[in-house]
Amino acid sequence: MKDLLIIALLLTFFGANSQEKYWVYFTDKNNVSFEAENYFHPNAIARRNRISYPLNHSTDLPVNMLYKSEVSNRVDEYLGASRWLNAAVVMANEEQIEAIEKLPFVKHVEPSGFVKMICSTEESVESDSDFERQDLMRFQIERMQADKFAANGYRGKGIRIAIFDAGFPGVDEAEMFEHIRSRDGIKGTYDFIRKTENVYRKISHGSTVLSCIAGIAGDSIMLGVAPDADFLLAITEKLMKEGLAEEEAWLFAAEWADKNGVDIINSSLGYTRRSHFKTDMDGNTTVITKAANLASSKGILVVSSAGNEGNKNNWMMMAAPADGDSVLAVGAINPWSGFHTSFSSFGPSADKELKPNVTGVGHVVAYGVNDKLHMTQGTSFSAPLIAGFAACAWQANPGLSNWELLKRIEQSGDLYPYFDYAHGYGVPQATAFLQDQPKQALHPDSLFNIHIEQETITVGIRDEYLNQDSLDVQTNIPDRVANKIMERINENVNLPIDEEHPFEKRELFYYHIENNANYLDEFSVVSVDENPILQLDIENLNGTLRFHYRGVTKEIHF
DSSP, X not given: OHHHHHHHHHHHHHHHHOOEXXXXXXXXXXXXXXXXXXXXXXXXXXXXXXXXXXXXXXXXXXXXXXXXXXXXXXXXXXXXXXXXXTEEXXXXXXXXXXXXXXXXXXXXXXXXXXXXXXXXXXXXXXXXXHHHHXXXXXXXXXTTTTHHHHHTXXXXXXXXXXXXXXXXXXXXXXXXXXXXXXXXXXXXXXXXXXXXXXXXXXXXXXXXHHHHXXXXXXXXXXXXXXXXXXXXXXXXXXXXXXXXXXXXXXXXXXXXXXXXXXXXXXXXXXXXXXXOXXXXXXXXXXXXXXXXXXXXXXXXXXXXXOOSOTTOTTOOBOOBTTTOTTSEEEEXXXXXXXXXXXXXXXXXXXXXXXXXXXXXXXXXXXXXXXXXXXXXXXXXXXXXXXXXXXXXXXXXXXXXXXXXXXHHHHHTBTTTTOOBTTTBTOSBOGGGGSSSOOOOOOOHHHHEEEXXXXXXXXXXXXXXXXXXXXXXXXXXXXXXXXXXXXXXXXTTTTOOOOSSOOOOOOOOEEEEEEETTSSEEEEEEEOOSXXXXXXXXXXXXXXXXXXXXTTEEEEEEO
């Protein structure tokens, strides 16, 4: 009996004194002073002026020093404060939190639990074919027509890009980044984990991401399309550590990048099932998504990887912050097949907003350890390709706001106005931002043969526009939100490979069924090698059928 009493007392003691993490939100920012002109980089002020955003917006004012001090004195560990959220993050026990909640200037307190997670990485993909590696370097840029940006003198000059990642070893030494260092193109660095300016450590994921924006191999081979952009490099991710702490580091990095005049944030980090529930992916729940949306409100274009959950049947959804309604979420296509690659996460968001917004090539040639090129894969690398694209598009159209640029990038997608939850609006095309205009699209009547009968609708392609490629594609809808396209077992079956240019854009047939609530019940990709291409029972259609081929979108209402 005595032993049981001792155990009970110990449990009570440790329960009352166990440390947990909390966000403490304050009621106001009374009695704070702020001089925006002295705080912000001139680029940040110009960005705010461009979108008529007030320089003394309440979210930019500092957190009240008295409030921070009062909270800090009541906890064992004070971890930092956010201007944007008007909140402090602390380590405290239940008794301390109960006392803090009673303070008159505390609005509310939210727990921020510990979650163990491993930094997401993508496996390297080796190929026995050197010509494949060489041609993939061409294709990852030309698939966006982004070589036309360079041809017109747009290489990201004047655009400042922040990269939030796990480390940047080699960026301070590698030949691939010498062109950036030689012009002092790295404008700021900070490690939000160790609280130091040295970011040239840890895993090379961030270095690989940077190469997909601005890397130059040898003397002239561009791996990304914005080698003339300026950069802010931030470490926000740990290994085998607390997942939600990384989201908090992302928030602090966003405030830092905003202060230092950033135009674009690239985030090849995603937070999913290890940290959150599916219902959290609604565009406004997670800390990191709140931060991304706030960054967007201040004129910053946030480009985020959609996530690598597409082949995980228990999740498959977007990662945060890609679920944010103001975030440009980027999925991935497979350069061999031409459509969605198996690992790329699916939309929509939990509140059924269209995600991803666009896609890029997700199997790339990029920086590897010791300044060597290697093939790798992941939405971690399709996103920076699009971030570099966005920098060039913005340089070519400097009068655009970040939101206007986001919508223009969507509209430049090669599937637009068609969309689905694997490809968004497709791969952005540079000609939409340049004087060069794309060829006039075919008229639907000269492309499609459509027959609507009493029970079925049949869609065919006129013989002169059929392809020889044959793709074995299946669709599966495990629920009404997540959709999956199964990849072919052998990527190269029935796909002829040109030994000089193995990677080419493939003309495929896309269709979806949109219900009357304006979200998709079904979508698919179909090869165009023989007719009929599509045959559906009319009784199962209640809404809009859309299909897309060779730049032409047709819709039929039922």
